[in-house]
Amino acid sequence: MSDIKKVALVIYGFLLSAIIGVIAGLFLILEGITSEAVWSSNNRLVEAVLVIIGSLILYLLLNRWPNLPKTSQDSLRELKLNKTIDYHDVFLNLLITLIILSFGAGVGPEAALLSAIISLSIWQADKVRYLYFEYDKLKKLPLHETLKRLFDPFKFQQKYVGATAPKIPSIIKQKRILYPVFIINGILAFTLLIRQTDQPSFIIKLGESNWHPVDIWILPILMIVGIIFGKSCKLFYKVFHMWINRMNLPLLLKVSMGAIAIILISYLAPDLLFSGQHSLNLLIGNWANKSPLFLMVMGILKLLFLAWCLNFNWRGGHIFPITFAAMIEGFAIAQLLPGYDQLFIVAIVATTIMSELISPVVAGIFIMLFFPLKLTPIIILVAILMYLKNKIGFKKTANS
Template sequence: MVVKAILLFLYGLLLSAVIGVIAAAFLILEGAMTGLVWTSDNQVIQTILIIAGSVILYYLLKRWPELPQTAHDSISELKANQTIDYQDVFYNLLITLVILILGAGVGPEAALLSTIISLSIWQADNLRYFYFHYDELKELSIKTALAQLLNPFKYRQRYDETKAVKIPTIVRLKKLLYLVFIINGLVAFSILLKQTDQPSFILKLGQSHWQLAQLKILPVLVIGSYLLALACKVIYNFFCQFMNKINLSLMTRVFLGALGIIIVMWIEPDLLFSGQHSLHLLIGAWSNKSPLFLTGMAILKLALLAWCLNFNWRGGDIFPITFATMTLGFAAAAVLPQYDNLFVVTIVATAVMSELSSPIVAGIFLLFFFPLNLSPIIVLVAALFFLKNKYMPKLNLKINNEV
C-alpha cells in the first residue's frame, strides 16, 4: 500500500505539472502569434488580417459550435454530470487563440480556467484508473504500464459514486493531495512563464498617501460608481435582448464581431485585446488626458467587450473590465485633484468592477495593482457590494460573466 500511495502521488505530481505547462504554453503561444499577426503598423494590412482570421474563426465555430467554453460552462457541466467531456479541450484553446490574436476585446482567463477545470477532471480520471487498476498494472512490464499511464485519453476511469471511496480519512487525504497538485501545477506554470520572459499582467500603479479625512468622499464615489455601473448593465442587457431577437446566421455574427474590432482598431488601437498589457497607459501616455477622454475610452472598452461576447468572439471579461474600471477611476481622480489620486481610483475601480463582475473578484484581483495601504479601502468597498448583493437582490441586474 505504501508503494502504491507513493506512485499515485508521483503520478499526480506529473499530471498536475502537465496541466501547468499546457496553460503556460497557451499564453506563450498567444503572445508569440499576436506579435506575428500585428507586426505591421499598416492598418490596411491589419484589417485584411482580421478579415482573413475571421474566416478561419467562422469555420472553426461551424465545426465546434459549443466552443469556446468558459469556466462557467465547465462548472455547469460538472454540476450536471459529475464529470466533464475534456476531449475538445485543445480545440477550445485553438478557437480562443484565434479570437485573442485577432485583437478581440476579451481576455484569455475564461479559456484558461475552463481548460484547467477540464484537465483537472482528466487528472482525477487518470489517478482513479491507477488506483483501481494498480494490481493489473503491477503485472505488466514497466514499458507497457508507462505506455498506458502516459496515454492521454485511453486508460482512465470516470467518477462512479457507487465505487467512490467514502472513508473520512481517505477523503481528507484526497483533498490535501489535490491542494498539493494545484500548487505543483501553479509552480510549473510560473516557472515556464518566467523562463520564457513573459510580461507580467500585474502593474503597480504607484504610491498613495491618502488620509482618513478623505474618507468623506467615499460614499459619493461609491454611489456614483454604482449608478454608472448599473446604467452600463441596463444598456448591456437591453443590447443582449435586442440581439437575441434578431436571428443572425453564424457567418453574419462572426463578421459583425470582426467589424467591431476593425472599427476600434482605426479609432483607438490601444483598446484592442484584453487590456492586461495596456494598463501602463494610465500612468504613462494617458496620464495627462482629460476626464472626458478617459471616460470615453472606458466606455468604448466596455462596448467592445459587449460586442465581442454577443457576436461569438467569446472570452474572459475580467481583464477588460479591470482596464475599463481603472480608466474610469483615473477619470474621476482628474476631476478631484484635491484628493489622493490612487485613493479615488481605488474606490471607483472597486465599486464599478464589483457591480459589473463580482465583489469577490474585484476585492481579490485589484489588490495586486494598488499599494498595500489602499487594501482596506478595496476590502471595504467590495464588502459593501457583497452585502448589497446579499440583501438587495432585486437591484441585481445580471450581466453575462464569461469567466
C-alpha cells in the same frame, strides 16, 4: 493500500498537475507569439486583411463546433449536471480561443483558460483514479506498456462512480490534502514556465498613495457614482444582448460584424484591442496627462467593444477588459478631483464598478493586485459594502 501504491499515486498526481500548469503557460505564450505575428506589421491594410482571414477561420471552426469556446461557467455547469466533464474538446476549445485573442478581440483569456483547467483537473482525477483501481494489473505489465497507458491523453481513465469510490476515512482525508497540493504544484509549474520565458506580467503597481483618513467622507459619494455607472452598463448589456438575440443573425454575419468592430478599433483606438491585461501601464504612461473626457470615452468604448465581441461570437473572458475599463473610469474621476489622493479615488471607483459588473470578491482580489498595500483596507471595505448591498438587494428581490 501499500506505501508503494501511495507513493506512485502521489508522484503521478504531481506529474499530471505539472502538465496542466505547463499547458496553461504554453497557451499564454502562444497567444503572445500569434498576437505579435498578426499585429507587428504596422500596416493598417495588412492588419485588416489578417483580421478578415482570422474571422473566416473562426467562422469555419464555430460552424463545426457552435458550442465552443467554453467558459469556466459552462464547465462548472456541465460538472454539476453530469458529475464529470467531457474533456476531449479541451484543446479545440483553446484553439478557438487562441484565434479570437490573436486577432484582437476585446476579451480576455481567463474564461477559456479556466475552463481548460477545470476540464484537465477532471482528466487528472480520472487518470489518478485509473491508477488506483488498476494498480495491481499495471505493475505486472512491462514498464513501457504501463507508461503508455498512464500517459495516453484520452484513454485509460476511470470516471467517478459513487458506488465504487473509496469510503475509508484515511483515504478520503489524504485526498482532501493532496488536491490543494496538486493545485499549488500546477501553479508553480505555470509560474516557472512564464518566468523562464520572460512573459510580460499583467500586474503592475500604479504608484504610491498618501491618502488620509479625513478623506473617507468622499467614499460613499464615489461608490454611488460607481454603482450608477455599473448599473447603466448592466442595463445596456441586457438590452443589447436581447436585441441581438431577437435579430437571430446568421453566424457568418455575426462573426463578420465582430471583425468589422476589431478593424475599426484598430484604426480609431488601437490601445483598446485585446483584453487590456497588458495595457494598464497606459494609465501611468501615455494616458497620464489625458483629459477626463478622453479617459471616460476610452473606458466606455472598451466596455462597448467587450459587449460587441461577446455578442458577435468573438467570445472570451470579461474580467480583464472590465478591470481595465474600471481603472480608466477611476482615473478619469480622479482627474476631476485634483485635491484628493489620485489612487485613493481610483481604488474606490474601480472596485465599485467591478463589484457591480462582476462580483465584489473578484473585484477585491483583482484591484488589490495593482495598488499599494496602504489602500488594501479601503479596497476591502468597498468590496464588503458592495457584497452587503448585493445581498440585501437579493433578499428584497426574493421577498417581493
